[in-house]
Amino acid sequence: MSVDELREEALRxxxxxxxxxxxxxxxxxxxxxxxxxxxxxxxxAIRRDEELDSGAARAYPADEVLARARARRK
Incomplete structure (x- = not known):
């Protein structure tokens, strides 16, 4: 059973x-x-780097991420 299959079963x-x-x-x-x-x-770290390289993920500046996080806490 693959991890994806296991996850699907667990979510049921x-x-x-x-x-x-x-x-x-x-x-x-x-x-x-x-x-x-x-x-x-x-x-x-390797997985995340590959996501960035492939375009599956996008990087944001830390100050932008922190500002959004602070705004959500209010």
């Missing part, structure tokens, strides 16, 4: 079951070693 669960699954998945990350966590961050 009722809210309580999804919440329990989410808690268990997040708790499982606490058991990762520093090396595993570093690898995950590197993989994520």
């Amino acid at each position: 669960l009722n809210p309580a079951a999804r919440a329990r699954l989410a808690r268990e998945l997040l708790a499982s990350l606490d058991a990762l070693s520093e090396a595993e966590i570093e690898k995950l961050w590197i993989d994520e």
